[in-house]
Structures are given as structure tokens and as C-alpha cells.
Amino acid sequence: MQDFYPSRVSDKPQITKRKDPVIHTDRRLDHEAPLSKEQLDFYEKNGFLQIENLFSEKEVAAMQKAIFELQDSNKHTQSDKIIREPDSDEIRSIFSVDQDDEYFKNIAGDERLLKIVNHLLGSDVYVHQSRINYKPGFSGKEFNWHSDFETWHTEDGMPRMRALSMSIALSDNYIHNGPLMLVPGSHNYYVSCVGETPENNYKQSLQTQKVGVPDNDSLKWLVEKGGGLSVATGKAGTITIFESNTMHASTSNMTPYPRNNLFMVYNSVENKLLEPFSGAGKRPEYIAVRKTTEPLGKETVLK
């Protein structure tokens, strides 16, 4: 299989153009989309889109309650699916919540979300990864700049750019509590990163990503090309959709305000995983490589 997006194979970084559509449904079918033309244009151009009020206040409140119940019930759980802060025992992420929990399974399959995702990816989809991120006040650490696709491609064997992330804010995201920063337009370029992938790299990279991080010059180039940086603020319930290859990061949270979200990655059923392109071993199923790639939305889901 040809590697359309090589990375971690050279000691020099390289920027190449994206080889896949951003919106995989023909734009002549915009009128069938659950998004407006303006929203589709924005997503295609910038590589991300924010949507407010898709969920009701009641639904958002229920999700907020549910993530803390899950955190509480896992306080003392020893599991690879539970990631803790580098310098404390606080839970930073819980993975695979759409598989292990009926409530979050239903959210992942919510038809309002699915209609959007199906349109953008132009096919049926399945959940490639899901997690809850807890960024408690005072102690949430920063995430380095990265393209998710770079990791999914090299470490998980995702062949093409036909996936997206959906983040549902479950606390208010201010400009000061470590919100998501995105480089507009960066999804149109692929930065081949420097460095080889260590065996079991995911264990390290979930705490502090060091491999698959773009070099400063490439990032600077992308930011200049995109005309700046965008910061995804918004009240709890706001949905941020970003394309698999959009460069993003977040600073630490030094404020008393927590920053929590529910995070789901959808992949097209036409884009199923192959062998990892990095030559490193596969990451475990709970992070990425699902046995089940049955398309979502074919059964009735609860509301």
C-alpha cells in the first residue's frame, strides 16, 4: 500500500499538500447537508467549525453529571484506559467511553451528530476513538501542537484524511482556561515530522507528546499561511468539529475554572485502518484500533 502521508522517516521536516477532500460529499449536494452553506464553507476553508445549541441545556447538564459520575466511579481504577496527570493522581482522560458505557454510546450515535458527520465524511462512519478529557482548575497541563491524523496514520495505520474530531464542551471554555487553539487552514497541508516512533510511544504521548510534533518553522509557516490562530471558546454544550489534520494545541490551565469535554473521533467506513505506517507496533484497541467498525446509526439510539 502506498504511503500518501509519510512521517517520522526523515531527519528533515517537510510540508506537502493535502491529497484528500475536506468535505467528502460533493459540494453540489450542499442543499442536502444538515449545515448551512456558510458553515460548510467555513469548515472547508479553516478545518474546523463550532456549533452552539445543538444540545438542549437539559442534555448538557445530564452530560456534565455523567462525566463526573464516571470519574468518581473510576477514582481508584487501575486501567490503561484511564490517563492521569503527569505529576498527580487526578484523572486527565478516560478512553473508550462509547464502548464501555451505554450513556456515552448513545451520545456517540446521536442522530443530530451523525447526520453532520456522515455528510462531512461522505459515508457511513464508526467511532475511531472516544474519550472524556478532564482539565481541572489549576492543574491541567498543556498539549503540544499536533495533527491527530499524523499520529493516526503513522501509529494506527489510518490511510487517508477522512476522519474528524468532535469535541463537546462540558464546561465553559474561556480564553484563559486552556482552550483549544487551532491553526486555520492547516488541514490543507501535511507536516512530515522528524524522529522515529518508539515502541509503545502512546503511553508517553498521552501525557506529553514528543514524537509527531511539528517543528517550529513548519508551524510558523502554517500560522502565517492561515493568517493567525483561532481559539475555540464557548459555553458548555458548544460543539467544536475539527478535521483530522487540523493542527491544534492547548496551554495549561492555571485558572480555577475546569475545562472538561467529551471527545469523539469519527472515521469513514471507507477509510478503515491498515498496518501502522511507522513500522511501530499497533496501539491498543481502546485508544484507536477498533475491532468493531460497524457503521453507527443503523440501530435505534436512545435520546
Next chain:
Amino acid sequence: MQDFYPSRVSDKPQITKRKDPVIHTDRRLDHEAPLSKEQLDFYEKNGFLQIENLFSEKEVAAMQKAIFELQDSNKHTQSDKIIREPDSDEIRSIFSVDQDDEYFKNIAGDERLLKIVNHLLGSDVYVHQSRINYKPGFSGKEFNWHSDFETWHTEDGMPRMRALSMSIALSDNYIHNGPLMLVPGSHNYYVSCVGETPENNYKQSLQTQKVGVPDNDSLKWLVEKGGGLSVATGKAGTITIFESNTMHASTSNMTPYPRNNLFMVYNSVENKLLEPFSGAGKRPEYIAVRKTTEPLGKETVLK
């Protein structure tokens, strides 16, 4: 001498009320001030104030040039006045620029600045500390929450709250490149911090402050009391004045955009330093304890 603001003496944090005015000139003399009533009200209530366009574009451009000339000429200088990043050789701060450099001395004594400072502090003033902060793109580290007064009081022997900081932005401060975060109204409360002051603490604290940092509960209380956090963004040339006891911090700068500023602390000549209240040794003159406390503005300064 009575210690009105004890800190670092108990193993429990404590919040007490401010015992000094915020604006030291009688408010009945507002009409004599170089600031509007709205500006004075804002400063008194929040503990900080931003002013745009006080300097001309030409003046700002000259300052921007001057700070890099100084950085370049000190590239290989070994001096206590030059602080470098914890994990690289890049210059993070140069201290005492108003004493060592004629150009920056003139800025510190600029009569537009002095008129404001004299009014707010209600007396003649001298420079307690000056420095240039360089926060280069990608590598500027975070500054923990702190009240400057807490340090100046315990480590330098500043008796009362009758000083202020003036930061002149010399690059555009965006919401995303590690701008100053301030807790509105926090200047009205004094947080007695926990922990003793190690000998030569300043050497550590200029890189990463660990002593004199408020506990999380006190900070949370202040933020709730103040109704949130403020972020001091603004284009190059914007001046941010903040009261000596205003709680502030900044996150790391992960963006390609630098964040540089010229920073001067003015103290009232009625508030000259005594022995440090912490019992620790005095910090060196270049950081704080000036031999010269002659009031500024008595000689003609260049423009």
C-alpha cells in the same frame, strides 16, 4: 516596625483586607489627574488599567528596536541581571535597564508616565525595579500566580501598598500568546502565603516562582469575589498599569508570536524600603533594593 502584611510565617494561608488606599491622591482632586474619572474608577475598583496610544507609533517602533539591540549585545554576557529560560540559553529578562541604559532611563522618566504615576501614588516616585521581558515564540514559560507586593514586602522590605507596575507591550499581546492574566479586585485583599523564604530565593523565583504563591483556595476565592479573570491583550505600545498587590499570572507561549514588554515598577518616596519582613537576606540592588531613591522627574528628560 509593625508588619501590616505578614506572609510566609504561618502554615495556614490567610486573607486579610488591604490597609492602604489604592489611589493615594485624594479623589476630590480627580480633576487634576492626567486620567479621566472613568479610568480612575476602573483602576481603583479592579487594580489595573490599560491605556492605548500614549506613545506614538514611532516611539513604540524605537523601543522595539532598542530592546532587541540590548538583547543582541548581551547574548554572551554573564550577569546576574540577565535571566535565561530554565531549559535554554535564550534571554528571558534583563533587569535594571533604567539604570544601565540612558535610553531606558529616559523612558522610565517620561513625563507622560510620571504624571500618571505621581497622581496614583500621591507623591514623588522612584524606580523600584525595571526589566525587559522577552517571551519568544514557542518557548516562553508560564509565570505562577502572585502578588508582587507580597514578594517586595517579605523579601525587599517594602512597608506599604504604595507602588505600581507599568508594563509597556512591545509586541502585540493576543489572547493566545501568554498574555498577562489579572484577578480584578484582588488588590483589595492580601493573601498571606505559606512557607518560609529560602536564602537567595530570588535566583529560583525569577525562573519559576514557588514561594510566595497563593494557595488554590485563596485564589479561587479572589476570582469568585472579583467575578472572573481579565486578560490584558492589546497591540504593541499598549500600557498596562497594575497595582502592587493585584494578583496576576501568565501561561506559557506556545505560539510563534513573541510577547515582549518593558516593565517598570514605581514606588512612592514615602514608601522606602526597610529591612525584609521575611527575615531572609536582602535581594541584590539590581532586582529591587536601590541605593538611589531620588525622585524622578526633577531633571529634564529627553524625548
